Amino acid sequence: MSESPFAVEMNDVVIRFPGVLANDHVNFTLRQGEIHALLGENGAGKSTLMNALAGLYRPTSGTIKIKGETVNFSSPKDAIAKGIGMVHQHFMLVPTQTVTENILLGLDQPRFFMRLKEYDQKVLALQDQFGLRVDPTAKIWQLSVGEQQRVEILKTLYRGANILIMDEPTAVLAPQEIDDLIETMRSMVAQGKSIVFISHKLQEVTAVADRVTVLRKGKVTAEGVSITGMTKRDLAQLMVGRDVVFSVAKKPQKPGDVVLSIRDVRAENNKGVPALRGVNLEVRQGEILGIAGVSGNGQSELAEVITGMRPCQGSILINGEDVANQPPIVSIRGGVAHVPEDRTHVGSAPNLSITDNTIMKAYREQPVAKGWSVDFTYARENARNLKRAYEILAPSVETMARKLSGGNLQKVILAREISIEPRLMVAVQPTRGLDVGAIEAIQTLILAQRESGTAVLLVSEELEELLSLSDRIAVIYEGEIMGIVPNENADVEELGLMMTGSHLEDIRKQKAASDAGRVPS
Amino acid sequence: MNLEIILHAGLATGTILLFAAIGEVFSERAGVLNLGVEGMMLLGAMAGFSTSLATGNVWLGLLAAIIAGGILSLAHGLVTIHFQADQVVSGLSLTFLGTGLALVLGEGLTGKNPPLVPSFNIPGLSAIPFIGPVFFTDHSLLVYVGYLFVPLAWYFIFRTRPGMHLRAVGEKPDAADTMGVNVYGLRYLYVFVGGCLAGLAGATISLSVSPGWYSTQTTSGQGWIAVGLVIFAQWDPLRAAFGAYLFGALRRGILDLQGPAFLLGMKNPLYINSNYGFFLQMTPYVLTILALVIGSRQAARKRLGAPAALGLPYIRGERGL
Amino acid sequence: MKLPFTVMFEKRMDDVPKWLPAATSIGSVVIAFIISGIILKLIGGQPMRVGKFFFEATFGSWAAVSDTLVKATPLIMVGLACTIAFKMKLWNIGAEGQFYIGAFAASLVVLIPMVPLDSPRFVIIGLMIIMGMIGGAAWGFIPGVLKGKFGVNEIITTLMLNYIAILWNNFWIFNKWSDAGFQMTPPFEKTAWLPRLADYAREYKAFSGITLHLGVVIALVATVVVWWVLERSRWGYEIKLTGDNKEAARYAGINIVRNIILVMMFSGALAGLAGMSEISGVVHRLQERISPGYGFTGIIIAWLAKLNPFAVVLVSILFGALIVAGREIQPSGLAQLLQGIILFMVISSDVLLRYKIRFIRLHSPAAGEVEVA
Numbered sequence A: 001m002s003e004s005p006f007a008v009e010m011n012d013v014v015i016r017f018p019g020v021l022a023n024d025h026v027n028f029t030l031r032q033g034e035i036h037a038l039l040g041e042n043g044a045g046k047s048t049l050m051n052a053l054a055g056l057y058r059p060t061s062g063t064i065k066i067k068g069e070t071v072n073f074s075s076p077k078d079a080i081a082k083g084i085g086m087v088h089q090h091f092m093l094v095p096t097q098t099v100t101e102n103i104l105l106g107l108d109q110p111r112f113f114m115r116l117k118e119y120d121q122k123v124l125a126l127q128d129q130f131g132l133r134v135d136p137t138a139k140i141w142q143l144s145v146g147e148q149q150r151v152e153i154l155k156t157l158y159r160g161a162n163i164l165i166m167d168e169p170t171a172v173l174a175p176q177e178i179d180d181l182i183e184t185m186r187s188m189v190a191q192g193k194s195i196v197f198i199s200h201k202l203q204e205v206t207a208v209a210d211r212v213t214v215l216r217k218g219k220v221t222a223e224g225v226s227i228t229g230m231t232k233r234d235l236a237q238l239m240v241g242r243d244v245v246f247s248v249a250k251k252p253q254k255p256g257d258v259v260l261s262i263r264d265v266r267a268e269n270n271k272g273v274p275a276l277r278g279v280n281l282e283v284r285q286g287e288i289l290g291i292a293g294v295s296g297n298g299q300s301e302l303a304e305v306i307t308g309m310r311p312c313q314g315s316i317l318i319n320g321e322d323v324a325n326q327p328p329i330v331s332i333r334g335g336v337a338h339v340p341e342d343r344t345h346v347g348s349a350p351n352l353s354i355t356d357n358t359i360m361k362a363y364r365e366q367p368v369a370k371g372w373s374v375d376f377t378y379a380r381e382n383a384r385n386l387k388r389a390y391e392i393l394a395p396s397v398e399t400m401a402r403k404l405s406g407g408n409l410q411k412v413i414l415a416r417e418i419s420i421e422p423r424l425m426v427a428v429q430p431t432r433g434l435d436v437g438a439i440e441a442i443q444t445l446i447l448a449q450r451e452s453g454t455a456v457l458l459v460s461e462e463l464e465e466l467l468s469l470s471d472r473i474a475v476i477y478e479g480e481i482m483g484i485v486p487n488e489n490a491d492v493e494e495l496g497l498m499m500t501g502s503h504l505e506d507i508r509k510q511k512a513a514s515d516a517g518r519v520p521s
Numbered sequence B: 001m002n003l004e005i006i007l008h009a010g011l012a013t014g015t016i017l018l019f020a021a022i023g024e025v026f027s028e029r030a031g032v033l034n035l036g037v038e039g040m041m042l043l044g045a046m047a048g049f050s051t052s053l054a055t056g057n058v059w060l061g062l063l064a065a066i067i068a069g070g071i072l073s074l075a076h077g078l079v080t081i082h083f084q085a086d087q088v089v090s091g092l093s094l095t096f097l098g099t100g101l102a103l104v105l106g107e108g109l110t111g112k113n114p115p116l117v118p119s120f121n122i123p124g125l126s127a128i129p130f131i132g133p134v135f136f137t138d139h140s141l142l143v144y145v146g147y148l149f150v151p152l153a154w155y156f157i158f159r160t161r162p163g164m165h166l167r168a169v170g171e172k173p174d175a176a177d178t179m180g181v182n183v184y185g186l187r188y189l190y191v192f193v194g195g196c197l198a199g200l201a202g203a204t205i206s207l208s209v210s211p212g213w214y215s216t217q218t219t220s221g222q223g224w225i226a227v228g229l230v231i232f233a234q235w236d237p238l239r240a241a242f243g244a245y246l247f248g249a250l251r252r253g254i255l256d257l258q259g260p261a262f263l264l265g266m267k268n269p270l271y272i273n274s275n276y277g278f279f280l281q282m283t284p285y286v287l288t289i290l291a292l293v294i295g296s297r298q299a300a301r302k303r304l305g306a307p308a309a310l311g312l313p314y315i316r317g318e319r320g321l
Numbered sequence C: 001m002k003l004p005f006t007v008m009f010e011k012r013m014d015d016v017p018k019w020l021p022a023a024t025s026i027g028s029v030v031i032a033f034i035i036s037g038i039i040l041k042l043i044g045g046q047p048m049r050v051g052k053f054f055f056e057a058t059f060g061s062w063a064a065v066s067d068t069l070v071k072a073t074p075l076i077m078v079g080l081a082c083t084i085a086f087k088m089k090l091w092n093i094g095a096e097g098q099f100y101i102g103a104f105a106a107s108l109v110v111l112i113p114m115v116p117l118d119s120p121r122f123v124i125i126g127l128m129i130i131m132g133m134i135g136g137a138a139w140g141f142i143p144g145v146l147k148g149k150f151g152v153n154e155i156i157t158t159l160m161l162n163y164i165a166i167l168w169n170n171f172w173i174f175n176k177w178s179d180a181g182f183q184m185t186p187p188f189e190k191t192a193w194l195p196r197l198a199d200y201a202r203e204y205k206a207f208s209g210i211t212l213h214l215g216v217v218i219a220l221v222a223t224v225v226v227w228w229v230l231e232r233s234r235w236g237y238e239i240k241l242t243g244d245n246k247e248a249a250r251y252a253g254i255n256i257v258r259n260i261i262l263v264m265m266f267s268g269a270l271a272g273l274a275g276m277s278e279i280s281g282v283v284h285r286l287q288e289r290i291s292p293g294y295g296f297t298g299i300i301i302a303w304l305a306k307l308n309p310f311a312v313v314l315v316s317i318l319f320g321a322l323i324v325a326g327r328e329i330q331p332s333g334l335a336q337l338l339q340g341i342i343l344f345m346v347i348s349s350d351v352l353l354r355y356k357i358r359f360i361r362l363h364s365p366a367a368g369e370v371e372v373a
């Protein structure tokens, strides 16, 4: 393996964004026929480095060689011509077009007339070669996330890519789908491709990669070391720069009265497809109920119906008052705090100041409101206090929200939501995309809410996060709750099965049956 | 109140809206909202009229109209694509700019008689009963061009590779960009195409359908109606054409209501007091609003929307410019 | 040929310097004047003479200044109307129609008449103000409801309503209230006139011939009110929030549909007030063409003023001057052309607020960086 020649050599690459040094003299090599993991925390600069390899960014300085030849890409087209294909973290697919159209996007063939039928056949042939199945005539928006990922991979393969970059491909997949993906990657390597596999999950890296390069804050901390002999602990140390203790302290605590009670709730998603099919849940005071599931299985919609952002059928009682199908103001008045999934498009107003962003919920009531007017002097003072208390890093409270980093913006949102002293907090993916420091801070804040007696509904796609924070975990699949288990005896394998659509009772029954079958031997 | 005459005239006036609306379909499909259609049309009408007058050649007039509309649209392209200015405000300023330029440059054109686009019958087809007299008799060349243009535009957008790229750029420019499609280039191109067609629409007025130069009255808001039609048409050239012709016919039919002294056996109030004509003149504008309401409701029900990136500047990373 | 440096636009991370927005606005106006001058020169005009004439006609004497302010008065109100709508990203380009309907509704007070015409002046004028605002608000209500309830694009509806409003007015002035067949109503009684400085010429000699009327005070009051609403009130906060991020506003529990309708009505009311002020303070009757496109100029004013109510006043004075001079400047479209260019310059210059321009010498990165803005 180690004697195979380099497919990619990146030397001394520097990429600078205004105010950020995203890549600081990075060296990276990819050998032909290997799977090379690029590991690093969120914001470490992994995507940036690979976007440069894919021709999307131009390095501030440094050289890139492909198969020994120095290249200078000025557009993705140049990179594609050199056999580089990238599956982006956020899919780059046109939702209103078909699979085949998306695969053909940007190519010179067909010249003018589309002749889609003919090309559908070519796409099918390619699918056979790599075992990646997806209906070529389907429109992208009709596909599941896993299928969309296959389209992305097919796109690169169709262009004859032999260097594949996969940016956090597992983040959107269920455990079983991840296994399939790893299978596909192995088969591609077997057919002579080289793969860069970006991840921040140690588990997967140790499972598939031949070598690993670790980035921390834009700098390389391990350059192309062989994965054999590396422990997860070593890698974590390289990634974070200190020993990581993967647990925030959670005190044992007895839950109180029921705060949120959901009965047979049904709702549609934005495409008009049923997204919630009869959900029943309860959350109690001082309890964190975690909602696990692969993204797109109704978690977002669940949070939205509770907070009044989406119409629904069924009943949603908050302290006995039905808020189902009421505008958001009703649930706000009922003491519901909402940390939305989309920080920038829902949770904040990008061009308004931090001060303005902190009063989004409080501007109607004393003391921020004074009659018909807003007391901005008070609001500013209050925002300053919050900035100090929550350690929000920003020049001043007049700074526009869009200039904040993800972690600081999330702190602004949490500060605002917590300061309304909620009875129920609905938090959707509150730590997604944040670095370790910010994650810890946010998780601590959520636990503090639990201790102060707030009921918390926590939606997350990170099982580890749910396991370390929740009191109980409910798994959602295609808009149905597959089962709810107390955290103490949660079994990861069981959760994984539920996440792919098995009901808890069925799993237990089967297990009991197979246990029973094994006993006699 | 002759149906044949109304439809015949409707096709002619509809052709104006047709060019302008389909031009706007191209621009919006690429993700650029251009509200300056009225200004581009007016400039096109003026450029076509004056060039035809000066050169005595109506073809040069049409060419000048197309180029004038196209060049003006590039100002919008520059400001919205490169400077990432708000497309709404830029489109509005384009209207002012086009109108102002047309008025300044069009001084003294009123009352002149340049050569016009010729009208003729289509041999053979014009003999078909009803269809012939309505569609193929004594129409301006531009009307016939319009017939051909509609299916071609539809085919181009939905069935060809450049059309696919056009749609991709307006739906998800980052996807197109990562696949090596030149997003900025295509947006400029289709803004330009939209401008050219708006210019042609203007010349369709001044050199064919209602020849002459009447300053802002030349277009009298048809550019805006065209923008409204695009929403009604849900960004589909076929529906845009249908809307344009329907509009042309309705407009004409309603104006004809004023003619007869008796209507449905009753005295025609419009005939007695011509001031009610003001209400008739309102109808195209009222109809546009109605068309928008219908279009918006349908779009909402079918979850059909504008191109997803319509109105949004494209910025790759921070490479914004 | 290769340039020895590349130009880079770099997103601004720091706050925009306070003076920069004002500087770009002023710069835009200056550049627009220069470009218009060039165009004028190209078509054979005499830019310098036109410029000199422009200044004399607008600021050359007290009477000229008064003329300019009289033209600025409706512009201020219409500019404010656009400002408040644009703050919420509602593209009300129907101020023109709202202006006409406001004028129409205010005229009803006199034409019906709604109160005896020998009532005290403040009763009649007060009623006209109210009617003008109601008329404009009603004309804003239609697109507001269509937008709020059915999601109908307000740009087109407000525009179509402009044409309808003008035709509606024409119907009445050509017809029922036509003054002996002319396209105008008979002049209003003096009790329906906004007081003018000229009315006090007997007491103060200097006022003779000065047409400045009370409308300018109404406009300034409106400015303060709009400023308070936008910058201090809870409703203004909702408008700002909705304008910046509609989803966030929904998330904050704001009733967006209601606010769309209310803001459109408020905006319409301000434009209607402008219509009232114009017929009661200047024309003294309802007639054709009471607006030379005030509604559209208001859009430019609001944008040039960066949606700041006090800046609207200043910009309106400039545009008032443009209109005063434009009446006599040939060719007639020049004022409109100038407006178009100014607006283009303003929106193009906004790029300077979002980006810094750096010239970077090739081969020596960092060393040769020159910051321009």
Ligand SMILES: Nc1ncnc2c1ncn2[C@@H]1O[C@H](COP(=O)(O)OP(=O)(O)O)[C@@H](O)[C@H]1O
Residues within 6 Å of the ligand: A017, A018, A020, A021, A022, A040, A041, A042, A043, A044, A045, A046, A047, A048, A049, B317, B318
């Ligand atoms: N387009 C951009 N403009 C400015 N900063 C950016 C841009 N893209 C990424 N960054 C910054 O660069 C750093 C690295 O980002 P990224 O490469 O996306 O990290 P990773 O993929 O490892 O999570 C982060 O601090 C991020 O905020």
Ligand SMILES: [Mg+2]
Residues within 6 Å of the ligand: A043, A046, A047, A048, A089, A167
């Ligand atoms: Mg990344």
